[in-house]
Amino acid sequence: MxxxxxxxxxxxxxxxxxxxxxxxxxEISLNFSNRLELLVAVVLSAQCTDERVNKETAHLFEKYQTAEDYANADEAELAEDLNSITYFNSKAGYIKSAAATILEEHDGEVPDTMAELTDLSGVGRKTANVVLQHAHDITEGxxxxxxxxxxxxxxxxxxxxxxxxxxxxxxxxxxxxxxxxxxxxxxxxxxxxxxxxxxxxxxxxxxxxxxxxxxxxxxxxxxxxxx
The missing domain is CATH 1.10.1670.10 (Helix-hairpin-Helix base-excision DNA repair enzymes (C-terminal))
Incomplete structure (x- = not known):
């Protein structure tokens, strides 16, 4: 000791x-090229390894590129696209709902405040902190x-x-x-x-x-x- x-x-x-x-x-170990991709990747990483998430998002980010793509996706199809991720059904619902909110309330852009981020489905303080730090260069926690x-x-x-x-x-x-x-x-x-x-x-x-x-x-x- x-x-x-x-x-x-x-x-x-x-x-x-x-x-x-x-x-x-x-460095952060999740792969992403923009703020939306980071948000999706962090939501998917709950109770799942970053390595698994990166394997899944490699094809996911080719199919879904905008908040509108996720918001308008068939939820069952989106879930199927995530089927190697833990709790993929729930996460598909979170991502679709969060994307709809981003589209309707934030002009399709990932918000840059703790309050607005944690209002999104599937986003708690931990996820919001990651997005703020690595997507917006804002450190609040x-x-x-x-x-x-x-x-x-x-x-x-x-x-x-x-x-x-x-x-x-x-x-x-x-x-x-x-x-x-x-x-x-x-x-x-x-x-x-x-x-x-x-x-x-x-x-x-x-x-x-x-x-x-x-x-x-x-x-x-x-x-x-x-x-």
Missing amino acids: GTPLGTPTEQATEVIDRLSEEYPDP IVVDTHVQRLSRRLGITEEERPEAIEQDLMPVVPREHWKNYTHWLIAHGRATCTARNPDCEDCIVEDICPSSKLDHDVDLADGSEW
């Missing part, structure tokens, strides 16, 4: 210093995906369990200029080293300050998606 630093702020700062050196060029949940708790930066509560804990202790990359650093480390079931504590660059190091139990409070 490692020994965490005195306060959550000190702990978060040290974690950021180390992970930023280990993963100097963090921290994206809390499964890796951020798991690692932030394991590292002793938060004791909260729900993504929304974790985000509220993180925002005061993570410097605002790092809000966007904090997510990517923890995702990279979560995939490479601090995995859900078999964390490689021996090869972990934050092992000495991690209170969960060398424990047998797995702290995995995933909400499903990688984003």
Whole structure:
């Protein structure tokens, strides 16, 4: 078991210093070429791997290119186009509904505020944060995906369990200029080293300050998606 630093702020700062050196060029792993594609990809990524989403969207984005295309799509056909994605029937409904709202209320353009994004079907705060950060270059919060949940708790930066509560804990202790990359650093480390079931504590660059190091139990409070 490692020994965490005195306060959550000190702990978060040290974690950021180390992970930023280990993963100097963090990037989003979903493939997209415009704001609508990103929105669709993030909705699809709930409880589904980014790798699977990218395979599906490779053909999906050729068939559906505008909000109007999605809004006017036959929902059963759209669902069939998504049938390798988890909960594809529900997600088809969300995407069709969200596209209709974008078409009717936002002139076919993906909105750029948290309130307007979270009013769309299938879009919660996490999805909205991703779209704001990567489509509009606006950072209003921290994206809390499964890796951020798991690692932030394991590292002793938060004791909260729900993504929304974790985000509220993180925002005061993570410097605002790092809000966007904090997510990517923890995702990279979560995939490479601090995995859900078999964390490689021996090869972990934050092992000495991690209170969960060398424990047998797995702290995995995933909400499903990688984003």
